[in-house]
Amino acid sequence: MQDSAVAEFEMSEYWYIKPDFEEKVQDFFAQKREPEVVLELDIPGKDFNIAGKGSSELKNLLKRLGVDSEILRRIAVAGYEAEINVAAHSQGGKMISNVFDNLIYMQFMDNGPGISNIQQAMTPGFSTADDLVRELGFGAGLGLPNIQKNSDALHITSALNSPTLVEIIIFF
Amino acid sequence: MTLRDIVELLEAEVLYEGADLNREVPCAFASDLISDILMCTKEPTLLLTGLTNNQVIRLADMIDLIGIVFVRGKKPMQDVIDMAKERGLPLVATNMTLYRSSGILYNAGLRSCRI
Numbered sequence: 001m002q003d004s005a006v007a008e009f010e011m012s013e014y015w016y017i018k019p020d021f022e023e024k025v026q027d028f029f030a031q032k033r034e035p036e037v038v039l040e041l042d043i044p045g046k047d048f049n050i051a052g053k054g055s056s057e058l059k060n061l062l063k064r065l066g067v068d069s070e071i072l073r074r075i076a077v078a079g080y081e082a083e084i085n086v087a088a089h090s091q092g093g094k095m096i097s098n099v100f101d102n103l104i105y106m107q108f109m110d111n112g113p114g115i116s117n118i119q120q121a122m123t124p125g126f127s128t129a130d131d132l133v134r135e136l137g138f139g140a141g142l143g144l145p146n147i148q149k150n151s152d153a154l155h156i157t158s159a160l161n162s163p164t165l166v167e168i169i170i171f172f
Numbered sequence: 173m174t175l176r177d178i179v180e181l182l183e184a185e186v187l188y189e190g191a192d193l194n195r196e197v198p199c200a201f202a203s204d205l206i207s208d209i210l211m212c213t214k215e216p217t218l219l220l221t222g223l224t225n226n227q228v229i230r231l232a233d234m235i236d237l238i239g240i241v242f243v244r245g246k247k248p249m250q251d252v253i254d255m256a257k258e259r260g261l262p263l264v265a266t267n268m269t270l271y272r273s274s275g276i277l278y279n280a281g282l283r284s285c286r287i
Binding site for chain 2: 048049051052053055059069073074077080081084136137139141142143146150
């Protein structure tokens with residue numbers, strides 16, 4: 001998806017596509033359509049007053065557009081977990097929500113420090129959260145697994161001392 | 173079972189005036205970890221927790237929470253209560269532990285939410 005970024009650093013990547021969604025996801029990237037609505041939000045590092053607002057606003061917008069309530073919850077949970085990840089683990093970043101007529105394509109990009117082993121980070125229960133983050137009830141080691149569980153497609157690109165890019169697609 | 177029944181069973185305190193206690197509660201979930209709670213995406217649920225920060229209220233923006241029971245005598249700060257009030261989310265607090273509260277409600281017929 002972000003070829004230039006892959007070339008610039010020695011990135012590792014992780015792909016998940018829900019069974020039977022391969023073709024739909026490929027079509028989406030091949031078509032290169034313009035989104036109907038784009039929401040962009042800064043996520044400061046370690047600011048848990050702001051983290052979560054983007055997903056909450058996105059859910060409200062999609063609700064007005066008539067998206068099914070269970071799909072809304074999946075979008076909200078995946079987006080929220082990703083926002084929390086940016087706030088808890090990075091030096092800050094942003095969330096870009098691209099709304100299309102039949103899907104949502106969310107991008108989370110941060111300013112590092114990156115994930116050294118994405119496969120390990122995907123393991124339920126594995127967490128590198130610090131004490132502050134744990135005190136707030138985070139750090140269960142279920143963030144990325146929860147994102148995957150609720151997504152139709154998930155793409156993570158990262159490396160140690162590099163930015164992380166998390167892309168999520170959920171069809172309506 | 174309604175929230176009013178739950179307040180009685182858990183000898184709980186209602187944290188703000190005007191909360192809708194007549195809501196029917198079909199099921200419940202109990203945890204102190206936010207990602208665990210976010211597993212409840214399938215149906216509206218009552219949450220029992222010891223977490224009292226603002227992120228617990230924000231969870232109600234993501235999943236459908238019918239109300240929150242704070243256990244072990246914990247109570248959130250006023251700004252957190254205000255956030256819940258804005259959302260029409262009832263809050264109650266009990267001195268009972270998470271285990272005891274869950275046991276009492278389960279025995280009274282309240283099932284676990286589907287995850």
